Amino acid sequence: MAAVIALTGDWDLAEECAQDAFARALERWPADGVPRSPGAWLTTTARNRALDRVRRAANERRKLREVAVLAPVEAPTEPPDDGAVPDDRLRLIFTCCHPALPLPSRVALTLRTLTGLSTAQIARAFLVPEGTMGQRLTRAKSKIRHAGIPFRVPPRDQLPERTSAVLAVLYLLFNAGYAPTATERPEAAEQDPTSPGGQARTGPITPHATPPASGPDAPTGPNPTAPAGPRTHDRTDGTYGTNGTDADSGREQRRVAAEAIRLARLLVALLPDEPEARGLLALMLLHEARAAARTDAAGDLVPLDEQDRTAWDRDLIAEGLSMVEDALLARRPGPYQIQAAIAACHAGAATADATDWRQIALLYRELARMAPSPVVELNRAVAVSMAEGPAAALPLVDALAAGGELAGYHLLPATRADLLRRLGDRTGAAAAYREAIALAPTPAERRFLGRRLAEVGGTAAGRDR
Amino acid sequence: MKYLLLICGEGDGFGDATPEELDATAWVEETTRRGVRLLGNRIHPAEDATTVRVKDGAPLITDGPYAETKEQICGFDVIDCADLDEAIEIAAKHPVARFGMVEVRPFWTEE
Incomplete structure (x- = not known):
């Protein structure tokens, strides 16, 4: 879809052509066999379809100018691989996350255009009627067209200010794919309050608190009670289920997580001087490393302190740990780096008992200072209870209860x-x-x-x- | 793409801003030289406005603006630039943006 948008600048056309391409794949692949590079086949098919459509429209409406512009890219080309050149999907993400769009639209649009989620599924995730979500997406696309929001990665001088919104969206994508089943969110699982011997709440405080996207384009901040934005994903009431069986939705969600990591890697390559991008990637990798240990044979979630740590992916942990260190070297800490550092404390502990809770409590205090949120404070209380005992943590929890924000x-x-x-x-x-x-x-x-x-x-x- | 920039203040004025700080002469020169700004002007405040409606074929004239709002449009500019990012960059350079606000409205174009 991103390729067609890059080609034509028409989001609706891109959506239709992408669907056409999938439909043709369903017709052709069973007979002809799956092509060697299915993704490239789909992209080429969608592009060709778009070119047909635009050319026909041009004939009808004498839009010859557009055809002239499109002519050079007519030859089918392989989609650009990850590398120095930012790919169409990254362009798409920056456009979807443009600060001229309302925050809920940015998130919804990114999910709609960069993942396989349908409007209905996104609507369920945001707890709004499908019609409302459809209108939100339509309005967002029409604003992109009418207001002239460019389809490109912003120039270097504008990159930092556009980055925080992109990071927030990528993290949301990752969380959508991180859940081991369609009905549970990662932290709801690993923050399981019921784990023996106290809590094993892990680092990331999302999805209840969105990653704090600082700056004027993120007015809602990391407040879990704020109305709009990604945090509406948090309530895991099973409405997030995708079509088909759990296995189907599980596969789809794994794909979303992989895509989020891929895009985060690309962002790190594109923004070598942005430690928060590294922090986010590290956070994702350290969570991804635990994927295999997170569910038991029955598909139930396993609390962090009960997980089989030998099932953790050592390569991903090593990469994640070195990524955090890299990021922190810049000496510009941010919420993602802190969350990654917390995840690193867990990942680096050979056993649950070896966890450095004192360090984690300090990191949560730092996180609470940067991005105040009652959920962060609750996580800090848990860490304090593990480091200093339950008596030290009880006043913190009572203060939160009195505050009423987590009612x-x-x-x-x-x-x-x-x-x-x-x-x-x-x-x-x-x-x-x-x-x-x-x-x-x-x-x-x-x-x-x-x-x-x-x-x-x-x-x-x-x-x- | 063409955009209309509405140069606005809130309430009666621009706080403590001095006339020098609000002077857009340099901005006008720069954007005109770049070929981005097509036209524009300051406009008188809403108290000098006249609102015209036609009811039953006859003009109905009222004193003042059609809507009471906190924001006051004190000027406008028409710019022609590549995309919204460039429009935002130009709007952000307008001196009034620091004390009031600039609303960026894309021109309607037939598809």
């Missing part, structure tokens, strides 16, 4: 319950577990919290007193 967020009472349990307050813990169970968005989490509740002698109905 309705099950991990707040779940964390509190766990601290109380570790402090020996079984009655208080049971009450907090029940509160958490009532709020927990997935059956798996409710089951786990229920087991915890039973351990402290409570029952779901509250007849333990």
